[in-house]
Amino acid sequence: MAEKNSVRDQIIEAAKKRFSHFGYAKTTMAEVAADCAMSPGNLYRFFPGKLDIAEAIATEDYSRHLDHLRKLAVTPGKDARTRLHDLLFEELRRTYHKLERDPRAYEMARVIATERPKFANWMLENERKILIELLDEAERRGEFTVSDKAYTAEMVQSATMKFRYPQLWSKLTLPKLERELEGVMNLLIDGLCPHKASQEAAA
Amino acid sequence: MAEKNSVRDQIIEAAKKRFSHFGYAKTTMAEVAADCAMSPGNLYRFFPGKLDIAEAIATEDYSRHLDHLRKLAVTPGKDARTRLHDLLFEELRRTYHKLERDPRAYEMARVIATERPKFANWMLENERKILIELLDEAERRGEFTVSDKAYTAEMVQSATMKFRYPQLWSKLTLPKLERELEGVMNLLIDGLCPHKASQEAAA
DNA sequence: AGATTGAACGCTTTGTTGATTATTCAGAAT
DNA sequence: ATTCTGAATAATCAACAAAGCGTTCAATCT
Numbered sequence: 001m002a003e004k005n006s007v008r009d010q011i012i013e014a015a016k017k018r019f020s021h022f023g024y025a026k027t028t029m030a031e032v033a034a035d036c037a038m039s040p041g042n043l044y045r046f047f048p049g050k051l052d053i054a055e056a057i058a059t060e061d062y063s064r065h066l067d068h069l070r071k072l073a074v075t076p077g078k079d080a081r082t083r084l085h086d087l088l089f090e091e092l093r094r095t096y097h098k099l100e101r102d103p104r105a106y107e108m109a110r111v112i113a114t115e116r117p118k119f120a121n122w123m124l125e126n127e128r129k130i131l132i133e134l135l136d137e138a139e140r141r142g143e144f145t146v147s148d149k150a151y152t153a154e155m156v157q158s159a160t161m162k163f164r165y166p167q168l169w170s171k172l173t174l175p176k177l178e179r180e181l182e183g184v185m186n187l188l189i190d191g192l193c194p195h196k197a198s199q200e201a202a203a
Numbered sequence: 204m205a206e207k208n209s210v211r212d213q214i215i216e217a218a219k220k221r222f223s224h225f226g227y228a229k230t231t232m233a234e235v236a237a238d239c240a241m242s243p244g245n246l247y248r249f250f251p252g253k254l255d256i257a258e259a260i261a262t263e264d265y266s267r268h269l270d271h272l273r274k275l276a277v278t279p280g281k282d283a284r285t286r287l288h289d290l291l292f293e294e295l296r297r298t299y300h301k302l303e304r305d306p307r308a309y310e311m312a313r314v315i316a317t318e319r320p321k322f323a324n325w326m327l328e329n330e331r332k333i334l335i336e337l338l339d340e341a342e343r344r345g346e347f348t349v350s351d352k353a354y355t356a357e358m359v360q361s362a363t364m365k366f367r368y369p370q371l372w373s374k375l376t377l378p379k380l381e382r383e384l385e386g387v388m389n390l391l392i393d394g395l396c397p398h399k400a401s402q403e404a405a406a
Numbered sequence: 407a408g409a410t411t412g413a414a415c416g417c418t419t420t421g422t423t424g425a426t427t428a429t430t431c432a433g434a435a436t
Numbered sequence: 437a438t439t440c441t442g443a444a445t446a447a448t449c450a451a452c453a454a455a456g457c458g459t460t461c462a463a464t465c466t
Contacts, residue, residue: 050429411461416460
């Protein structure tokens, strides 16, 4: 039992090295198996297929990111606007840098996104839960007014789609993306209609 | 002079038929030339290349659409919210139906978008001008509060990206897209913060 | 002289073949 | 019985040849 898990981890580690070094397409199951001192066939006792190894790696990495986001969403001493800002910006920056830094990550992201569409949905759902919590608390404190939180969270995600996989949808640089996200966020919070309190703290 | 233009139009007509019937890739310059009873080489006196014929067709079609949008944006007797609604929905519906109806349109859209990135920018700019006018008038009437209209228009476009080329970014059906656009639009107008007038007309 | 042609050029796409690779499974090893 | 192997299989990929096409331009026509 504990053995099984350690073998699984060993495979993940070996694959991670290969994938990040040579890319997903250029690493073969035989190579990963050899790194683990086992036959290629044996890999299939631990994973249904090659893609599932990639997915496991992505899941592991993403979980850490998600924890980070959760912390940002509940940081005490910051108002809802700031926390929403931090959340959306962290999301943008992490994806941008990850894809910018190494082309391998880009390749894996593309493969998983096209072959496992459910995975992207799962990520969106996770982040939506965080958003809902944030909205919920913000309303309790009277910072936001939100009737249906789940729905609103979905709409916030919809409006910020462009910043989720930045370089898949545009060739904009990070500063330009940040400027846009800033603007969209302010619009989402303040809206176009005239406000109760136009400015609370100006300095 | 008048002759030159009629030849140009003849080429466009012939190409339009071929493109919509067999697709852009499967149409050859020789065929278009033959349809116009001229040699392939002669086409190049009227267009720099094949892509430019496609672009001319797209421009013609898009101009009509743009006129329609302009009318929607200035329809008298409707408030700004309704006009913004009509504008964004018309944009979504026309693109959706166009790409849904025939796969040829999808092919041409993709080719032009990838080979002529400027074209997509030009479309965005045109629509932004309409948005700016709408915002401008809305502010004069006190319906919206917008300091920098050009910037705000850009942000509205950014937040509604997902609905601009619907089937390039998701596999959602039109009803689902409409539901989302409705939500995003309301969020953009009303914002998350508490409002001056919570509800003006409830029935 | 200006307009038009169509063969020639080089690039891209397509079709084909051979090799690689993910995956399976009958059997060996423990 | 369970764990593992590695040759067999079927699918995918890479390399190359051939064909097709967009584009050009020297020659022809008006």
